[in-house]
Structures are given as C-alpha cells and as structure tokens.
Amino acid sequence: MSAPPRPLRAYAAVTAAYWAFMLTDGALRMLVLLHLSSLGFSALHLAWLFLLYELAGIVTNLYAGWLAARFGLAATLYAGLIVQIAALLALTALDPTWGIAASVGFVMAVQGLSGVAKDLAKMSSKSAVKPLAPDGAGLLSRVAWLTGSKNAVKGVGFFFGAAMLGLIGFDASLWTMAAVLSAIWIAVAALLPTGLPARNKGAKLSAIWSVSPQIKRLSLARMFLFGARDVWFVVGIPIYFQSVLSDGTVEGRREAFFLIGGFMAVWIILYGAVQALAPRLLRAGKRSQTDLTKAATTWATLLVPLPFVLAALAFFGVPNLTVILVVGLLAFGFLLAVNSALHSYLVLAFSGAGRMTMDVGSSYMANAAGRLLGTALSGLSVTFCGLPACLATAGLMAGLCAWAARRL
Numbered sequence: 001m002s003a004p005p006r007p008l009r010a011y012a013a014v015t016a017a018y019w020a021f022m023l024t025d026g027a028l029r030m031l032v033l034l035h036l037s038s039l040g041f042s043a044l045h046l047a048w049l050f051l052l053y054e055l056a057g058i059v060t061n062l063y064a065g066w067l068a069a070r071f072g073l074a075a076t077l078y079a080g081l082i083v084q085i086a087a088l089l090a091l092t093a094l095d096p097t098w099g100i101a102a103s104v105g106f107v108m109a110v111q112g113l114s115g116v117a118k119d120l121a122k123m124s125s126k127s128a129v130k131p132l133a134p135d136g137a138g139l140l141s142r143v144a145w146l147t148g149s150k151n152a153v154k155g156v157g158f159f160f161g162a163a164m165l166g167l168i169g170f171d172a173s174l175w176t177m178a179a180v181l182s183a184i185w186i187a188v189a190a191l192l193p194t195g196l197p198a199r200n201k202g203a204k205l206s207a208i209w210s211v212s213p214q215i216k217r218l219s220l221a222r223m224f225l226f227g228a229r230d231v232w233f234v235v236g237i238p239i240y241f242q243s244v245l246s247d248g249t250v251e252g253r254r255e256a257f258f259l260i261g262g263f264m265a266v267w268i269i270l271y272g273a274v275q276a277l278a279p280r281l282l283r284a285g286k287r288s289q290t291d292l293t294k295a296a297t298t299w300a301t302l303l304v305p306l307p308f309v310l311a312a313l314a315f316f317g318v319p320n321l322t323v324i325l326v327v328g329l330l331a332f333g334f335l336l337a338v339n340s341a342l343h344s345y346l347v348l349a350f351s352g353a354g355r356m357t358m359d360v361g362s363s364y365m366a367n368a369a370g371r372l373l374g375t376a377l378s379g380l381s382v383t384f385c386g387l388p389a390c391l392a393t394a395g396l397m398a399g400l401c402a403w404a405a406r407r408l
Helices: 007-038 043-071 073-091 100-132 137-167 170-191 205-209 213-245 250-281 289-303 305-316 321-350 356-385 387-406
Strands: none
Touching: 007 043, 007 073, 007 100, 007 137, 007 170, 007 213, 007 250, 043 073, 043 100, 043 213, 043 356, 073 100, 073 170, 100 356, 137 170, 137 250, 137 321, 213 250, 213 289, 213 321, 213 356, 213 387, 250 321, 289 321, 289 387, 305 321, 305 387, 321 356, 356 387
C-alpha cells in the first residue's frame, strides 16, 4: 500500500519547486531583455522575442490540464523543471556575432521552450493547491500565498538576472541558474510525498473543451487583466527607463541594469506581497463565494482609470515623469494583485471535482493569451506611438477586463 497523504508536506514541496522555477524565470527574462537591448535590438525586436514564449503558454495550458489528469500532477511538475533546465542550457549557444534575424529566431525558439516549461510548472502547482488545502477561506489563503510568494520570488529573480548580467555576464548566469534548478529538481523529486492527484488513465483529450460558462467568462476577464499588465511591463517601461537612466557608456549601462532590475524586482515583490495578503484585505473569511465573485467586478473597475492618467501625464511630459511613473505603476500593481488573487481563487472554486486540472489549464491558457496580446501591443505601441500609447492601451485592456468581470 502507498503511504497516506501528507498534504502540508506535499504543499510545501510543491511551493518550493515553484519558487525555484520562478526565480530562474524572472532572472531569464531580465537577462534576455537587457542583454539583447544592450546589443542594439529595438523594442519591436524585443517584443518578438517573447511572443513565442506566450504562444507556447497558450498551447501548453490547453493540453497541460489533460496531461496532468492523464499522467499525474507530479509528472507535469517535474517535466516543467526539466524543460526549463534544457532552455537555459540551450540559450548559452547564442552567439553575439549572429545577425539580428538569426538571433531573434533562435531566442524566440528557446523562449518558446521556456514558455512550455513555465506553464507546465504553473498549472501543476496551482492545481495541487485544491486537494491539499481546506475548503472555503482556507482555499483562498493557500492559493493567495502560493501565488503571492511566487511573484515575490520572481521579483527577486528580476534583480538577480540584472545583477548577474552586470557582474558575471550572460553565459555564466545561464550556467549558474541551470545548476541551481537541477539541484532543486533532484531534491524535490526525492522528497515529494504522496498527496498529489495521481494519473487517471480514463481522462479523455476531448474533455478539455467542456468548460463551464463561469470558467469561460473568468478566462476572458483574466486574458484582459494580464494584457493590461504586459502592455507596459514587458518592453515599454524597461526600454523607457533604459533610455533615461543610461548614458551609453559601459558603466552607465551597468548602473541602468541594476536600477531597472531593482525596480522590476520591487514591483513584482510588492505585487506578490499584496496577493498573499489579499484574503485579509478582502475579509475573505467572512464572505461567501458569491460575494467574492461580485468583488471581482469592483476591483476590476478600480483598475481602469490609472493607466489613462499615467498616459496623459506621459503625453504632456510633466516634470519628474519618471518618479510619477514609478509611484503610479506601484499603485497599478496593488490593484492588479488583488484582482489576480481573486481570479486565482475563483478558478479553483468554479472548477468541477473531476475537471480541476483541465479547468485550471483553460483559465491559464487565457492568462497566456493575455500576455501574448500585451507583449505584441507593447512592442507595437512603443515603436510607433511611444510610451503614452503604451499606457493608454493598458487602460483599454483594464476596461475590457472590468466588462468581462461583470458577466461573472
């Protein structure tokens, strides 16, 4: 007989694996963005680099739920870690002497591999929360803690990525991350106890399309929510900050790397902290699922005006614009974090007992679609219309998220 489930230990092991993965994911994003920007890649080129990453996430999430149901959550979690290690090692083959077309094509392909890895790990970790957590407010607390702590760790990864690039260079950073992630994978594989849902040989591939109306509407809101973030987050703001912080010298670029990485790290860490605190902010222990569903509409609506205000200030070039943007985007992160925590809870609350991984996969497919949309619009808006258009597009995405949330 197998050992009895040990939910708390299993939850801790899943969280540790997810932390390790997201640390390298955040570092890799900053490494690629800043390294290639310093080599002369345009904002549009940089946006293209992340498009296949997000497209791979859409496809992965579409099928990852079925894969987890068919082969077990532990198997898909391990697969995500292994594929990320392969992506890190592959990226060391990038040669600065290649032309832009060859470099963009190669990095896009490797980023696509990393996108598959991320969404396998993400779907597995998020799906594992429901069977390992108590019902009701306990479920919201566990999923909020996992999501919030993950984002805080990813924020640290942003800083580490920028810092390692400045201190030890691109290739050495990749080898270091691959070694650390390999050690974590071995440790988790050895220590992960029973308690995660095992394989179900009867899971049918056709079931991935049988999504409830609530999950479909939540997925639509989630797509626009993360589109609103990535419109400015992926390319727009990092490129703007690099243009105002770097004087073009080697030392100037290095200082800009640290400052940009520091801001992105602080933003993600605070975003994650708010997600973890969301159950208290929402007083979730005293509210029903229906009440929390209504709250998703309220918080989505609060997000809408801020990007438009920042866009107007950037358009008119007000004094101290950089400081205003930092403060405004931190406020945006606070509102986004509460919205994201609510969505993460609702997808688990809405999911059926026999469809949990497939419903979660469907929801996070929409998440990846939003990031894909935001990434594409980030590069296009900055290249052709500048930062004000980038921020205004974020406001439009937030407005569409609020519209979709009302249908819940």
